[in-house]
Amino acid sequence: MDLKKYDTEYISIEEKVKKNIFVPFSEFKRNLLLAKIQYNLSGIFFENSSAADFLLHQFRPLMKILDSDTGRLLIADEVGVGKTIEGGYILSELSARDEIHSVLIVCPKNLVPKWVFELKRFFNENLEGVENSRDLILKFQNRAKYPKLIVGLELIRREEIVDQLAQGLINREHLNLDEFEPFDLIIFDEAHHLRNTDTLSHRVAMILLENSEYCLFLTATPINLSLDDLFNLLNLLVYQGELTLSEFNEIMEPNRSLIKIQNYLDERKNDYFERIEEELRLLSNGNSFSRLIYGRILTDGNLLRYLKDEHYRNPEMLGKIRHSLEKINFLSNILNNTRKRDIVDHKNLFPVRHPEEPILLTFSGIEKEFYFKARTFFIHLIVRRAEGFVPIQLVEIMPQRVIASSIHGTFAKLRRMLETHRMALQFEDEDFQHDPRRNILILRDNEIEHINQLLEYEELIGPTDSKFDAVLKRIRDYFMAGNDRIIIFSYFKLTIEYITRRLNETDFSREEDHLDHSIRAEYIHGDIELNQRENLFNLFKNNHIQILVLSEIGAEGIDLQYCNCLINYDLPWNPMKLEQRIGRLDRYGQEKPIFITNVYIN
Known part of the structure; x- marks a missing residue:
């Protein structure tokens, strides 16, 4: 890790402070973090051993996990910010502190080689990929020989694997704990796959996280999902299923106002003072959590000074207010959400x-005729098969999307259905883990005939697309x-x-x-x-x-x-x-x- 390119900038700001030349708070905050890392003020052991480019924002999750009471963190940064590197910093630091000796990383199977490569390249960490079920059980039961593993989610969530893990972790008295014990650090990459509570992915995560010292969820998705999905992830990661959704909603009530206030400060439209004051009023009249947050805002005082006195309306005060709002957020200690626009020098780090x-296009007359007839046919098939199984909103939307995706692709699908006399229902959500046999619809004779009639359009449309x-x-x-x-x-x-x-x-x-x-x-x-x-x-x-x-x-x-x-x-x-x-x-x-x-x- 090369810190030299930051030295000149850091010293120049230090000199400015000595001369009472004030700098924007964002720069001060950035350089305070740099000083902690560069001069070991934070007690970081490994900081000069990484081959990754030095980017300050990638140390924020590490600082949070070191200050954490729970050892658990949801890293929900924007896509492209560098969550893999952030996970690598945490893994290396905890290893250097001798706080972890065993590591399990669970990710989509196609990312296993990437994790193996990047941890070796940037952190000189040697983790072994797991190839199959037998390999997984063997390595889990030989922790001394295989202390650090990377496994595909598709493998570890297999029902037979989940059952064996459940028996091993629940019935400990029947196991030799020298051969099988929880991992010290578990990292789930693309953790949005765990959000549905009735899936094997969620169940295996709950089993593995039960007694692990440190746990990380990495995903770019949950801040954009529904509140229920965010609740499921945090309840799994931090609260071990003990929190109810209603309790979580109460905790989240003041967070909505905090996020709105932050957005109003970022946008600073004509009426943003009035909007902020309205959110403060809602906090003061809200539930006990909201009133607690309101009290902290009053105690801090910076936001009120900004609203009441124009002498305080400057970039330095805005930076202080954002920092204060971030600190009093109930999720601040368990969630890291770095957006590209929050990163100093983001315009140079990320492209425009x-x-x-x-492309707005209209089908030709014959294409449109086929589209509507095929759409009606697919809706009929899904309705016949979907009772109590497929969400009703998929009944019309999925056929439209399949046909609009490619008319010629639809012809290929119809030919496949004609060959097999069955149709496989398709779902957008890859976490839909019901028995795939339930997704199969056996076609009737009249439906086979209908397919033959639709395929006549292939010759009429010809190569037109x-x-x-x-x-x-x-x-x-x-x-x-x-x-x-x-x-x-x-x-x-x-x-x-x-x-x-x-x-x-x-x-x-x-x-x-x-x-x-x-x-x-x-x-x-x-x-x-x-x-x-x-x-x-x-x-x-x-x-x-x-x-x-x-x-x-x-x-x-x-x-x-x-x-x-x-x-x-x-x-x-x-x-x-x-x-x-x-x-x-x-x-x-x-x-x-x-x-x-x-x-x-x-």
Whole structure:
């Protein structure tokens, strides 16, 4: 870790203070953290041993965990801020203090190699990946030989594994504790997968966290989820299931006002004084938690001075107020939420986003005719199968999304249904862990006949594809502008495979394309093996692949900051998933402006 580049700036600010030249509070806070780290005022042992770039904001979770009474923290930073590095700092520091000797990291299976590589590269930590069920049990029971492990969530949440873990951790008297004991530190990456309480993911987390000394949840999602989801995560992580939702709602009531006050101070619109005073009134008349927060604001006094006296309305006072509001927030000790805009020098650390003019297209007459007939047919199938099983809002939305994603992909789906005489229901939420056999609908004879009638449209429509043609034009524009690689996201596997095939059939050697090389497209979704995914990402990074078509699962947690063009061929239902897609490119290390295109069907 190189602190030298910060020395000059730190000393200059120190000299300013000696000369009574005041600096913005944000700079003072930043350099106070730097001083703690650089001069060991915080007691950090390992700070000069990391090979990661020195970014002050990545030490905030470490400082919180060192000051924590619970040893548990939800790191909910914005996508691209560097949660893996933050977890690495905590792991290395606790190891250096001799406070942990065993570590378990649980992450989506495609991120296991990334964690192994980055912990070795940046922190010289050697953690072993777990390959299969037998390997997992063997290494869990030989803690002395395998003290630090990384395992895929898809593996450890298998029902047979969860049952064995439950028996081992609950019936301790039947086990040799020298061979099997809780891990000192557990890290769950992409922890939003744990939010649904009726899933095996949630259950295995509850078992593993039961007696661990330190626990971290890493995710970019929960602040954007519903309050119920945030409650489930914090209740699992911190309160071990002992807190009720009504109690959590009472605790969160003053937090809503605190967040609004912070936003009003950031935006400073014409009526922001009145809005802040209204939130203060709500706090003073709220529940016991709200009144406690109001009392702390009165005791601190900075916010009231800012509102009443214009001499206090300056950047220094704003910085103090933000710091005070952060400290009195009930979640401040158990949650770290670093946003890019909160980072000093964020404009130089993170790229500028350039949302392009969206592609708004209308299907041709024959495409539209097929769309409505296919939509009616799929709604019929889902309604027949969905009683008491599929959320009602999916009944109409899912068929619309499948067909609008790709008409030609829908033809492929219909042909597959014709071959198998069954339809697999599809769900956007990857945490929907019911028995997959319940997702299968056996087709009736009249439904088979209906499929044959729909497939007649394939010949009528022919090669026409209004959506693909519009996207292809934007792809050509990106390449003609000098960009060398493009990411395309879609939710549906058949659409992903169709796009890739069509792109590889496209002639990019036209004179007007101004390209001096061929274009190769490949795809990655959940069915692609991990070693093949890694190979494809490497080929894309080295520009041997120019267009990569991805699903969310295929690219979850992957760093793609060497590419700066993104096309959302279809849009996810959950808007946070859209932000996560963009976050694959919009992250530390991106050196170019990011160009983003969204595709909409009229």
